Amino acid sequence: MSDCKLSVNINKIATLRNARGGDNPNVVEAAIRIQQFGAQGITVHPRPDERHIKYADVRELRPVVNTEFNIEGYPNEEFIALVLEVRPEQVTLVPDPPEALTSNTGWDCVTHQAYLQQVIARFKAAGIRTSIFLNAEVVQVYAARQTGTDRIELYTEPYAAHYAEDRVAAIAPFVAAARAAQEVGLALNAGHDLSLENLAYFAQQVPGLKEVSIGHALIADALYLGLEETVRRYRAALAVETV
Ligand SMILES: CC(=O)[C@@H](O)[C@H](O)COP(=O)(O)O
Numbered sequence: 001m002s003d004c005k006l007s008v009n010i011n012k013i014a015t016l017r018n019a020r021g022g023d024n025p026n027v028v029e030a031a032i033r034i035q036q037f038g039a040q041g042i043t044v045h046p047r048p049d050e051r052h053i054k055y056a057d058v059r060e061l062r063p064v065v066n067t068e069f070n071i072e073g074y075p076n077e078e079f080i081a082l083v084l085e086v087r088p089e090q091v092t093l094v095p096d097p098p099e100a101l102t103s104n105t106g107w108d109c110v111t112h113q114a115y116l117q118q119v120i121a122r123f124k125a126a127g128i129r130t131s132i133f134l135n136a137e138v139v140q141v142y143a144a145r146q147t148g149t150d151r152i153e154l155y156t157e158p159y160a161a162h163y164a165e166d167r168v169a170a171i172a173p174f175v176a177a178a179r180a181a182q183e184v185g186l187a188l189n190a191g192h193d194l195s196l197e198n199l200a201y202f203a204q205q206v207p208g209l210k211e212v213s214i215g216h217a218l219i220a221d222a223l224y225l226g227l228e229e230t231v232r233r234y235r236a237a238l239a240v241e242t243v
């Protein structure tokens with residue numbers, strides 16, 4: 001049975017709140033309820049323009065996230081200072097340029113190895129678990145190992161995009177990357193565009209999956225199903241026998 005944890009990304013709750021400039025819906029209340037409904041973590045991705053999660057939200061969320069707090073983002077000095085102040089259980093480094101609409105690729109850990117090594121060392125010295133957002137490429141898994149990171153998070157958009165047409169082909173690079181991660185002792189997360197349609201197969205096929213972070217599809221599903229039923233269904237999708 002997969003023991004993969006569900007971390008709910010609440011960026012889109014903040015997107016809705018920001019549409020009117022007030023505090024409805026309240027992201028702290030949402031995080032409390034999402035955890036009560038069974039989520040095993042809360043993920044946020046503060047972006048430099050604070051288009052959804054604001055730096056102040058991250059500070060306010062810390063005391064109420066009693067599962068696992070995962071902060072994702074590009075590690076500029078402002079982001080690094082925020083993470084070191086808030087001290088989440090996990091920080092996930094993402095190579096987004098500031099103007100990116102959403103995350104659209106993983107790190108090139110060969111080119112950026114020295115930079116990642118020194119950033120990761122700062123977080124690990126503070127006792128914060130690190131993860132690196134990575135394309136499902138075996139060569140990148142081996143390079144990620146050299147950075148000193150604890151985990152990698154596989155960028156699952158290509159899997160999600162090709163799931164409907166050929167899920168066997170879509171999952172193959174993820175299985176290969178997961179096996180490489182096991183071989184070199186890296187723990188494995190995954191995320192981006194995972195959904196109720198494609199999640200169970202991913203959890204079933206990918207060995208050693210520790211955590212998925214899911215936001216966009218999950219919050220969209222909650223519009224129809226409600227947050228409680230939605231979290232229940234995502235947890236159920238993860239409760240599959242692994243191959
Ligand atoms: C790293 C990752 O895949 C997610 O954090 C994703 O980028 C969500 O960010 P947005 O909600 O800004 O699209």
Ligand SMILES: NCC(=O)COP(=O)(O)O
Nearest residue numbers: 009191192193213215216
């Ligand atoms: N790390 C991925 C994440 O947090 C959520 O991505 P998405 O489900 O919003 O695409």
